[in-house]
Amino acid sequence: MRKLSAVYRKELEHYFQSISAYVMISLFLALAGYFFYSIFRYYNYLSFQAGREPSLADNLNLIEGVMRPLMSNVSVVLLFAIPMLTMRLLAEEKRQGTFELLLTYPISDFEAVMGKYLAALSVFAVMLGGTLMYPAMLAIFSDPETGPMVTSYIGLFLMGASFVAMGIFFSSITSSQIVAGAATFAVALFFLIIGWAAPFAGPTLSKVIAQFSILEHFDSFSKGIVNLPDVTYYVFITAFFIFMTLRSLESSHWRT
Amino acid sequence: MIRVENLTKYYGETVGVRDLNFQVETGEVLGFLGPNGAGKTTTMKMLTCYLPPSAGTAKVSGFDIIEQSMEVRKRIGYLPERNPLYTEMSVRAYLGFVARVKGIRPPAQRGQIDGVIERCGLETVHRRTIEKLSKGYQQRVGIAQAILGDPEILILDEPTLGLDPKQIIEIRQLIRNLGGEKTVVLSSHILPEVSQVCNRVIIINHGELIAVDTPDNLRSRLAKAAILRLAFRDEGDAAARASRILESIKGVLIVRQEPGGDNARIFTVECAPDRDIREEIARALVGERIPLLELYREELSLEDIFLQLVTEEVS
Numbered sequence: 001m002r003k004l005s006a007v008y009r010k011e012l013e014h015y016f017q018s019i020s021a022y023v024m025i026s027l028f029l030a031l032a033g034y035f036f037y038s039i040f041r042y043y044n045y046l047s048f049q050a051g052r053e054p055s056l057a058d059n060l061n062l063i064e065g066v067m068r069p070l071m072s073n074v075s076v077v078l079l080f081a082i083p084m085l086t087m088r089l090l091a092e093e094k095r096q097g098t099f100e101l102l103l104t105y106p107i108s109d110f111e112a113v114m115g116k117y118l119a120a121l122s123v124f125a126v127m128l129g130g131t132l133m134y135p136a137m138l139a140i141f142s143d144p145e146t147g148p149m150v151t152s153y154i155g156l157f158l159m160g161a162s163f164v165a166m167g168i169f170f171s172s173i174t175s176s177q178i179v180a181g182a183a184t185f186a187v188a189l190f191f192l193i194i195g196w197a198a199p200f201a202g203p204t205l206s207k208v209i210a211q212f213s214i215l216e217h218f219d220s221f222s223k224g225i226v227n228l229p230d231v232t233y234y235v236f237i238t239a240f241f242i243f244m245t246l247r248s249l250e251s252s253h254w255r256t
Numbered sequence: 257m258i259r260v261e262n263l264t265k266y267y268g269e270t271v272g273v274r275d276l277n278f279q280v281e282t283g284e285v286l287g288f289l290g291p292n293g294a295g296k297t298t299t300m301k302m303l304t305c306y307l308p309p310s311a312g313t314a315k316v317s318g319f320d321i322i323e324q325s326m327e328v329r330k331r332i333g334y335l336p337e338r339n340p341l342y343t344e345m346s347v348r349a350y351l352g353f354v355a356r357v358k359g360i361r362p363p364a365q366r367g368q369i370d371g372v373i374e375r376c377g378l379e380t381v382h383r384r385t386i387e388k389l390s391k392g393y394q395q396r397v398g399i400a401q402a403i404l405g406d407p408e409i410l411i412l413d414e415p416t417l418g419l420d421p422k423q424i425i426e427i428r429q430l431i432r433n434l435g436g437e438k439t440v441v442l443s444s445h446i447l448p449e450v451s452q453v454c455n456r457v458i459i460i461n462h463g464e465l466i467a468v469d470t471p472d473n474l475r476s477r478l479a480k481a482a483i484l485r486l487a488f489r490d491e492g493d494a495a496a497r498a499s500r501i502l503e504s505i506k507g508v509l510i511v512r513q514e515p516g517g518d519n520a521r522i523f524t525v526e527c528a529p530d531r532d533i534r535e536e537i538a539r540a541l542v543g544e545r546i547p548l549l550e551l552y553r554e555e556l557s558l559e560d561i562f563l564q565l566v567t568e569e570v571s
């Protein structure tokens with residue numbers, strides 16, 4: 001555990017000693033802020049309309065009108081942000097040869113990988129935490145339900161955790177950061193949009209596809225419900241990619 | 257201390273090393289010598305548990321590199337070939353990280369880090385970022401991380417590669433100092449380095465072990481012919497007479513002559529290595545009143561031995 005935290009600490013220091021983490025967090029918050037602003041304006045516009053035409057007001061509340069669109073936009077921003085966060089993790093060490101040295105220290109592959117994974121996850125958590133200021137603003141001016149807000153954040157965190165796991169896996173199979181980042185983006189995108197294919201597939205296939213879709217599993221979180229199968233889905237994706245990362249490190253095939 | 261048994265590594269079809277067998281005794285400095293591509297790095301990567309052998313194994317302090325790699329890794333300090341470091345960190349922060357990963361207990365960390373900083377002569381630069389240091393200092397940082405945690409064995413892969421001559425001398429001195437207390441395996445493709453620093457040499461080429469011995473023994477064992485050089489004043493028929501006398505002495509194989517400076521004549525005499533005939537030659541020449549100026553035996557350098565070994569393998 002002490003060795004894991006040594007790796008964790010070193011990675012975290014690296015993120016926050018280079019300006020890249022600050023740039024990424026700021027960019028992420030700026031984008032999320034932009035989405036929040038435009039969604040909120042649109043919501044205001046709808047409210048204004050509803051003032052004249054009360055039938056429009058039926059479906060109008062802050063959760064449906066602001067938070068859910070915001071969450072799905074944030075998940076798209078994550079698609080870009082997380083590969084940037086994770087692509088360096090192992091690829092750069094492999095390119096520089098430092099990873100070889102790290103693996104000859106008395107540290108297990110698991111400790112080395114988890115130290116890195118948790119560091120990237122922490123930076124992601126800081127990013128996500130930053131976006132809390134938008135719902136906080138809503139709460140100042142209005143009175144949104146807190147339940148769906150909290151579960152949405154749990155869902156986004158779990159989604160991000162699985163993206164980070166994909167990211168560390170792709171960083172482990174190449175020594176090129178660009179390749180690692182691009183592959184993470186492509187696969188995360190695939191998981192995100194695969195649900196779009198569901199309506200066009202047959203009844204059985206569409207159920208299978210829906211099972212794989214990241215958005216499908218996010219849906220109930222944004223409605224304020226935490227379903228065990230949905231949590232299991234994200235945990236499974238995360239564990240699967242971390243396991244694959246360990247497998248891909250040459251050493252885990254043979255040494256004990 | 258290290259016992260290598262039939263160690264073999266294939267990279268697909270390519271041979272990395274084949275069927276290596278050797279031992280390293282406690283406290284010795286072993287030189288691992290061979291041209292580029294000989295398999296030095298491959299062997300070291302297996303000993304440090306980074307690469308799995310294709311066949312065979314090695315025992316380090318009695319622990320198997322495959323079955324008990326964690327125990328092996330606790331006992332080895334490793335300096336890889338290109339000295340990979342986290343160059344964005346400061347020397348001290350980097351060593352702090354290594355100390356934690358090596359599992360040094362927190363109360364002992366500070367003292368140990370100070371110790372290796374002093375040992376490796378890093379006192380003046382320990383707060384600087386590694387990438388800002390000269391290659392020589394970076395190499396010291398590489399050695400510092402290897403000796404941190406006081407491992408019994410050091411494995412240094414071409415520790416002087418890419419350094420300038422002054423830095424090379426300093427790094428060799430540092431390694432020699434470490435040699436007294438630790439078992440060191442050091443690879444090199446530079447012969448004088450190995451003969452200066454090591455007690456024993458292993459020569460490999462094309463992944464196969466060619467010879468194991470002390471630098472001195474290798475020199476005498478492999479001396480095919482001893483070479484003597486003579487010089488005398490070139491007056492009258494001295495050259496012709498000397499040539500006749502030399503050829504009549506038993507054990508002389510080939511005599512060559514060339515004019516030297518200062519009115520001297522130089523003879524190169526190859527003789528059989530089994531008997532020292534210097535005295536006999538001197539007595540015969542002086543007895544015949546040849547004006548002898550010099551007579552000495554040329555040492556066969558390891559460099560020559562190495563060339564012989566390698567060319568022999570190829571042909």
Ligand SMILES: Nc1ncnc2c1ncn2[C@@H]1O[C@H](COP(=O)(O)OP(=O)(O)O)[C@@H](O)[C@H]1O
Pocket residue numbers: 267270271272273290291292293294295296297298299
């Ligand atoms: N990762 C690798 N993949 C394929 N072949 C390799 C690899 N590493 C080394 N080799 C080959 O193995 C042989 C030994 O290489 P190496 O151990 O690096 O030699 P040395 O360190 O003595 O220069 C060479 O023929 C080299 O081309």
Ligand SMILES: [Mg+2]
Pocket residue numbers: 293296297298337414
């Ligand atoms: Mg090498």
